[in-house]
Amino acid sequence: MATAAAATASSLSLLFAHPHSSNPRPFAGGSHLRRPLRAAPHRARCASDAAAASTTATKHRRPAEENIREEAARLRGPGNDFSAWYVPFPPTPEDNPNERYSLDEVVYRSSSGGLLDVCHDMEALARFPGSYWRDLFDSRVGRTTWPYGSGVWSKKEFVLPEIDSDHIVSLFEGNSNLFWAERLGREHLGGMTDLWVKHCGISHTGSFKDLGMTVLVSQVNRLRRAPLSRPINGVGCASTGDTSAALSAYCAAAGIPAIVFLPADRISLQQLIQPIANGATVLSLDTDFDGCMRLIREVTAELPIYLANSLNSLRLEGQKTAAIEILQQFDWQVPDWVIVPGGNLGNIYAFYKGFEMCRVLGLVDRVPRLVCAQAANANPLYRFYKSGWTEFQPRVAETTFASAIQIGDPVSVDRAVVALKATDGIVEEATEEELMDAMSLADRTGMFACPHTGVALAALFKLRDQRIIGPNDRTVVVSTAHGLKFTQSKIDYHDRNIKDMLCQYANPPINVKADFASVMDVLQNKLNGKI
Ligand SMILES: Cc1ncc(COP(=O)(O)O)c(C=O)c1O
Numbered sequence: 001m002a003t004a005a006a007a008t009a010s011s012l013s014l015l016f017a018h019p020h021s022s023n024p025r026p027f028a029g030g031s032h033l034r035r036p037l038r039a040a041p042h043r044a045r046c047a048s049d050a051a052a053a054s055t056t057a058t059k060h061r062r063p064a065e066e067n068i069r070e071e072a073a074r075l076r077g078p079g080n081d082f083s084a085w086y087v088p089f090p091p092t093p094e095d096n097p098n099e100r101y102s103l104d105e106v107v108y109r110s111s112s113g114g115l116l117d118v119c120h121d122m123e124a125l126a127r128f129p130g131s132y133w134r135d136l137f138d139s140r141v142g143r144t145t146w147p148y149g150s151g152v153w154s155k156k157e158f159v160l161p162e163i164d165s166d167h168i169v170s171l172f173e174g175n176s177n178l179f180w181a182e183r184l185g186r187e188h189l190g191g192m193t194d195l196w197v198k199h200c201g202i203s204h205t206g207s208f209k210d211l212g213m214t215v216l217v218s219q220v221n222r223l224r225r226a227p228l229s230r231p232i233n234g235v236g237c238a239s240t241g242d243t244s245a246a247l248s249a250y251c252a253a254a255g256i257p258a259i260v261f262l263p264a265d266r267i268s269l270q271q272l273i274q275p276i277a278n279g280a281t282v283l284s285l286d287t288d289f290d291g292c293m294r295l296i297r298e299v300t301a302e303l304p305i306y307l308a309n310s311l312n313s314l315r316l317e318g319q320k321t322a323a324i325e326i327l328q329q330f331d332w333q334v335p336d337w338v339i340v341p342g343g344n345l346g347n348i349y350a351f352y353k354g355f356e357m358c359r360v361l362g363l364v365d366r367v368p369r370l371v372c373a374q375a376a377n378a379n380p381l382y383r384f385y386k387s388g389w390t391e392f393q394p395r396v397a398e399t400t401f402a403s404a405i406q407i408g409d410p411v412s413v414d415r416a417v418v419a420l421k422a423t424d425g426i427v428e429e430a431t432e433e434e435l436m437d438a439m440s441l442a443d444r445t446g447m448f449a450c451p452h453t454g455v456a457l458a459a460l461f462k463l464r465d466q467r468i469i470g471p472n473d474r475t476v477v478v479s480t481a482h483g484l485k486f487t488q489s490k491i492d493y494h495d496r497n498i499k500d501m502l503c504q505y506a507n508p509p510i511n512v513k514a515d516f517a518s519v520m521d522v523l524q525n526k527l528n529g530k531i
């Protein structure tokens with residue numbers, strides 16, 4: 001398993017620094033956690049705790065004239081002193097060690113042009129032991145109390161601790177199903193006993209992007225409103241379909257203009273209709289995703305449009321809660337493996353960050369090994385990994401059924417490398433046939449997976465074949481989108497309408513004459529295993 005030592009070596013440790021400390025991980029030895037806790041006074045200092053406590057204590061309904069936001073405001077206790085800010089990531093020797101930015105600044109890059117990340121005041125969070133955070137997060141599950149009914153905002157102190165709950169734009173995202181893939185594991189993966197699929201795609205807009213978008217749009221909402229009143233006229237993104245759907249829905253809910261750049265003819269119809277229906281400005285561009293990404297970066301540098309891609313590290317603060325949620329769903333036991341399909345590569349890092357934050361704060365004692373799975377047609381990270389991390393080469397991504405990860409120049413490649421190195425991680429790839437077969441086999445065992453989940457499942461098949469993942473290893477495959485967004489690929493597969501693909505799990509409908517004898521004939525053949 002990945003160890004604390006491996007993680008300590010990573011530059012993520014700098015994210016967990018105290019604001020005024022030069023020690024990169026002041027709490028790594030855990031002595032802070034041994035300090036006796038003065039539970040009562042500390043509890044009183046945390047507004048969200050007060051709200052949570054009153055949730056459990058209050059048995060009666062809120063007054064009819066009050067909505068859940070107003071109820072939350074009434075119950076709000078004194079402010080907390082948790083905070084977070086941006087730092088360069090991963091830090092390079094050229095970076096000023098004191099470089100940091102308020103989350104209220106509009107900034108996406110460090111002064112040396114590198115990525116940024118959100119750094120939390122871990123000293124403030126570590127005043128509470130892991131058991132406190134576990135209990136607090138558990139106490140908020142399944143409630144409507146604003147904003148904690150959301151799987152993201154139920155972990156508000158770990159996400160955007162300073163935002164006023166009134167500014168939060170939430171569609172009660174998260175809390176997604178962790179599906180025990182019993183039959184797939186037992187029958188098709190060499191008797192795996194502990195295989196799970198985290199259905200992040202069973203969500204408001206049908207993908208995991210909702211988790212990050214609630215955070216980003218909430219922060220934009222805060223910036224636009226008094227007293228900050230920043231002149232942000234809209235929020236924009238480049239997209240392979242899911243980011244744009246999430247951005248459009250959250251912006252529509254908040255009344256903020258959304259602008260989306262889409263690669264023409266490269267996203268599914270179901271994805272395309274989402275921003276159109278939500279009233280976004282949709283630009284369909286004659287280029288690929290990487291071309292759209294370059295353009296949105298140029299445009300957001302010129303116009304008062306806030307950038308919503310995961311280059312903006314706010315998104316990852318929401319996405320990381322899926323990792324915390326997995327731990328929670330296992331009663332805070334750590335899985336052995338987590339397999340994540342990768343494209344622009346923000347999500348693999350978000351998972352690492354969520355797990356690592358829980359380890360550092362004592363909610364768990366280790367982190368899982370991570371696997372990043374890429375389509376062979378869009379595999380720049382896989383090639384980088386196979387080169388022994390020597391040289392990263394962007395590539396032109398070719399067409400793949402996993403169209404949302406058809407990305408050749410991922411913006412978060414540096415983040416992915418940190419996550420994989422710190423967790424003794426692996427990168428695997430899947431051909432078109434492998435991913436479609438894996439997806440279709442999963443469907444045969446009760447799922448309705450998307451092709452990206454197929455990529456992750458195909459990676460699992462390979463790692464089982466190589467005996468890297470054992471039959472009893474607790475393994476979580478992250479399903480990133482709803483299969484209903486990608487029905488055309490399933491139709492083509494079951495129609496055996498894909499060039500050079502056997503489509504071995506195709507299950508086409510049988511055309512039968514509408515008379516009793518013909519129907520009986522077909523059914524008898526079916527029951528006798530002849531067709
Ligand atoms: C459905 C789906 N799966 C996986 C990914 C990959 O996530 P990331 O870009 O964070 O690597 C994306 C987006 O890129 C996606 O839309």
Ligand SMILES: N[C@@H](CCOP(=O)(O)O)C(=O)O
Binds near residue numbers: 239
């Ligand atoms: N799959 C993504 C691609 C963009 O990724 P992002 O996380 O940087 O927004 C999409 O759906 O657009």
